[in-house]
Structure formats: structure tokens, C-alpha cells
Amino acid sequence: MAEETCPPATQDIALNLKNRKNAIDTAMYGPLNPAEPNEEYWTALGAEWGVDVETAKKQRCGNCAVFIQTPEMLSCIESGLTDNADEFDSINEAGELGYCEAFDFKCASARTCRAWVAGGPVLEEKEEDAVTAAGKRKISQTPAPKKDRIKGSSKNSKGSAAGGKKITFTPAIEASLRKKAQEHNEKAPKGRKTSVSTLKAVYRRGAGAYSVSHRPGMTRNGWAMARVNAFLRLLKSGKPANSAYKADNDLLPASHPKSSKKNASSRAITASALIPEEQALADALISITEKYGKFDQDGDGVWAGYTPAYENEVKDIGVKCSNCVFFQGPNGCQIISLEVEADGKCRFAVLPEGAVSGYDVPVRDEEDLELLLASAEAEAELSVELKKEEDYETPEQAILAMTEFAGLGYEAEPAFRAAWLRAVRNNENPFKRASVLAVMTYDSMDSDLLPKRKN
Numbered sequence: 001m002a003e004e005t006c007p008p009a010t011q012d013i014a015l016n017l018k019n020r021k022n023a024i025d026t027a028m029y030g031p032l033n034p035a036e037p038n039e040e041y042w043t044a045l046g047a048e049w050g051v052d053v054e055t056a057k058k059q060r061c062g063n064c065a066v067f068i069q070t071p072e073m074l075s076c077i078e079s080g081l082t083d084n085a086d087e088f089d090s091i092n093e094a095g096e097l098g099y100c101e102a103f104d105f106k107c108a109s110a111r112t113c114r115a116w117v118a119g120g121p122v123l124e125e126k127e128e129d130a131v132t133a134a135g136k137r138k139i140s141q142t143p144a145p146k147k148d149r150i151k152g153s154s155k156n157s158k159g160s161a162a163g164g165k166k167i168t169f170t171p172a173i174e175a176s177l178r179k180k181a182q183e184h185n186e187k188a189p190k191g192r193k194t195s196v197s198t199l200k201a202v203y204r205r206g207a208g209a210y211s212v213s214h215r216p217g218m219t220r221n222g223w224a225m226a227r228v229n230a231f232l233r234l235l236k237s238g239k240p241a242n243s244a245y246k247a248d249n250d251l252l253p254a255s256h257p258k259s260s261k262k263n264a265s266s267r268a269i270t271a272s273a274l275i276p277e278e279q280a281l282a283d284a285l286i287s288i289t290e291k292y293g294k295f296d297q298d299g300d301g302v303w304a305g306y307t308p309a310y311e312n313e314v315k316d317i318g319v320k321c322s323n324c325v326f327f328q329g330p331n332g333c334q335i336i337s338l339e340v341e342a343d344g345k346c347r348f349a350v351l352p353e354g355a356v357s358g359y360d361v362p363v364r365d366e367e368d369l370e371l372l373l374a375s376a377e378a379e380a381e382l383s384v385e386l387k388k389e390e391d392y393e394t395p396e397q398a399i400l401a402m403t404e405f406a407g408l409g410y411e412a413e414p415a416f417r418a419a420w421l422r423a424v425r426n427n428e429n430p431f432k433r434a435s436v437l438a439v440m441t442y443d444s445m446d447s448d449l450l451p452k453r454k455n
């Protein structure tokens with residue numbers, strides 16, 4: 001396992017300490033010095049597990065099902081070791097280190113916690129299917145007890161886990177997901193970043209899956225956060241720690257090797273006969289829906305303005321879904337969540353040159369563009385310096401460089417995209433118009449596109 005694909009807590013001491021504290025506080029990870037009798041500790045755990053003290057003393061991290069000691073993991077642990085051992089680390093009697101996959105920290109074989117599960121340690125990586133060849137369930141697939149089988153949510157509507165935007169979370173969970181996204185994005189390369197809304201969708205799925213099955217001793221929040229951690233690890237490393245974990249591949253960016261959107265995205269990205277500006281717009285639309293989910297027809301989110309076939313008065317000249325690069329017949333659209341018809345249309349139609357006869361490809365009005373582009377976010381890190389137009393490989397690169405040059409933060413990036421597209425519509429040079437906005441900011445003719453100034 002290369003260091004960059006190691007679990008973050010094996011390389012980041014502060015994170016490891018934080019996660020260990022969580023295990024101590026919530027699951028009684030301990031005891032501090034396993035060589036001592038610790039009768040009170042073992043009596044309490046024995047009572048929790050319903051076993052006598054002697055049996056409790058045999059249930060240690062070293063034989064826990066989520067204690068990972070694969071050669072790859074041990075090399076991660078070794079590469080992240082430092083001399084800054086604290087009292088927990090400095091007790092030799094605590095035994096060998098392994099990685100606790102339940103709480104995401106380096107734990108010691110002679111300790112334990114209330115979430116202990118029989119079946120470890122894990123000494124080699126296995127290609128496990130959901131159900132083993134012997135027909136046995138994995139420990140993580142233990143059916144949920146009746147009290148944990150909650151159906152539906154009073155806060156979140158059915159289907160909201162498909163994207164993140166309609167989900168309601170407690171402030172603590174929201175803050176935790178926001179921090180995870182931020183920490184991940186700080187180090188993630190281009191194409192491997194994520195958003196809070198995506199992590200919310202993963203969390204929600206994890207919380208729902210808890211009602212079906214989960215590892216004994218885990219809380220719903222812990223189970224859902226573990227799924228978020230697994231998602232971030234997959235996003236960063238390119239492959240899941242458990243090969244059976246595929247359920248969130250639809251939430252990965254299209255450029256990720258495991259993304260289930262890959263084929264759909266490349267269809268639009270490589271659509272022939274698109275002029276560069278339309279191509280850039282198609283790419284931007286895809287990137288927005290990858291972050292926020294498909295556009296809705298209802299008033300919650302971006303309004304797609306879908307017109308059904310019987311109301312589409314311009315279908316005969318070619319303005320229709322079947323000519324649009326996003327159409328996935330017979331009734332699918334890559335960017336709209338509705339069932340569409342071949343002869344329908346919406347305001348986001350991207351139509352290749354020649355698809356429309358006797359009529360210009362419709363121009364989107366300014367209000368529509370701003371509404372659409374207000375959702376865009378920065379995807380890459382580029383030099384702060386502005387170069388010549390020909391030095392940028394794509395409009396996306398140029399727009400991001402302008403955003404960074406302007407120094408107004410990444411929330412200003414949609415303004416540069418919008419200025420670029422305004423110029424395209426007016427047959428002006430889009431690079432120049434967006435560059436003027438980057439240099440003159442609030443004194444530019446496109447200053448209305450920028451975020452409101454903070455007092």
C-alpha cells in the first residue's frame with residue numbers, strides 16, 4: 001500500500017489521536033496498561049458482553065474481526081510511526097499494533113473495546129463477496145435487531161439519498177461531514193475531490209443500511225460515518241478496501257476509475273460536432289450534476305423547464321431530446337431526473353451543429369445561465385498567474401486560473417464561467433472578457449456576476 005493510499009490515521013498523528021479518543025470515550029477502548037489487573041474495567045466489559053471476567057479478558061483487539069494486520073497495513077503503520085509516543089503508545093505490554101477499521105485508528109492487540117467482534121485478526125486482503133462461498137454472512141452483515149430497523153425518515157424524503165441536496169442533518173453531523181470533505185479536498189488531486197452534498201448522500205445510505213444489517217456494537221451514526229470514511233478512501237486511492245463495496249460508485253466523479261457514471265459522461269464529453277463553447281457548456285453541466293445530482297423539474301433546485309413532446313413546437317426542426325448530447329434513449333437523460341421523450345426538450349439542450357434545420361440553436365437567456373452557473377464549484381488547483389490564452393488547454397483551466405488570479409475565493413468561479421459564456425453568446429472573445437473581470441473585478445462590466453461584496 002503506497003503511503004498516499006494508506007488510511008489517513010496511519011499517517012496523521014493528530015487524526016489518529018482524535019479517533020483513538022473517540023474509541024476511548026464511546027467504546028471504552030483500553031485498558032491503559034493491559035499488564036495490570038484492571039478488574040473494574042474487565043468486570044464492566046464482561047457485564048456488557050454478558051460473559052464472565054475471564055472470558056472478557058480473552059476478547060482483545062488482537063482477535064477482533066476489524067483488527068487489520070495485513071502486510072500492506074503494517075507497512076502503512078510503520079511508515080507513519082514517530083517518536084512522539086504518548087502514555088497509550090508507550091506501554092509495551094499493549095502488544096503489537098494493528099489498524100481498527102471500526103474506529104479508524106492504530107490500536108494495540110492487548111487492548112479491547114465494547115465493539116469487539118470475534119473473528120480476527122485480518123492478516124491478508126481478501127476478495128470477499130457479499131456472502132461468502134460457504135454461504136455465511138460476514139460479521140458486518142449481521143441482521144439488524146428489530147429496534148434498529150427504522151423505515152423512512154421524518155426529516156428526509158424517499159429518494160433523497162440519490163443526491164445530497166434535500167437531506168436534513170443535525171448540526172454536529174453536518175459539521176463533521178463538512179470537515180471531512182475539506183480535509184479530503186485539501187490533499188486530493190484534480191478529479192478526486194468531493195462535496196459535502198455527496199458525503200451527505202453516502203452518510204444517508206449508510207444510516208439506512210444500518211436498519212438492514214450492521215456490525216454488532218456499532219451505532220447508526222458510527223456505521224454511517226464508517227461508510228463515509230470508506231467512500232473517501234475509495235475516492236482517494238482508486239480502489240475500495242473491501243472489493244464488495246460498490247454501492248456508492250454512482251457518487252464518484254466520472255473520471256474516477258470505479259465511477260459508474262463513466263460511460264454516460266464520456267458519451268457527452270466526446271460528442272462529435274460540438275463547437276468548443278458548447279462542449280465546455282456540456283462538460284460544465286455534467287460536472288454540476290455529478291456534484292449535486294441531476295436537475296429536478298420541481299421548484300426545489302434548478303428548474304429544468306422540460307417540455308413534453310406534445311407541447312414541443314420546435315421538434316420538427318430538430319430541437320428535441322433525441323438530438324441532444326445528453327439523451328439516453330428511450331426515456332433517459334444524463335442531466336435531468338425526469339423520464340423524457342425523444343421529441344421532448346428542455347432549456348439545457350446541447351445540440352450538435354447541423355442537428356437543427358431552418359432555425360438557430362436556441363440561445364439561453366442570461367437569467368437561465370446565471371441560475372445554472374451559480375452552482376458550479378472549483379475543481380482544480382492552478383497557478384495563480386494568468387498566462388496567454390493559448391497556454392491553457394481548456395476553457396475550464398483558464399476560468400480556474402482567472403478565479404485564483406482575482407483572489408475573491410472559489411465561490412467567485414461561477415462568475416468567470418458566466419462572463420465567458422456571455423462573450424460566447426455575443427460573438428466576443430470569451431478569454432478576454434473573463435480576463436477583464438479577473439483583473440478589474442468589481443469595476444468590470446460583468447461585476448454583477450461576482451458574489452456580493454462583504455461589508
Ligand code: SF4
Nearest residue numbers: 061064100102113116
Ligand atoms: S473494534 Fe476491535 S479492533 Fe477496534 S478497538 Fe475495538 S476491539 Fe479493538
Ligand code: SF4
Nearest residue numbers: 321324327333346349
Ligand atoms: S433536451 Fe434536456 S431533457 Fe432532453 S435530453 Fe437534452 S438535456 Fe435532457
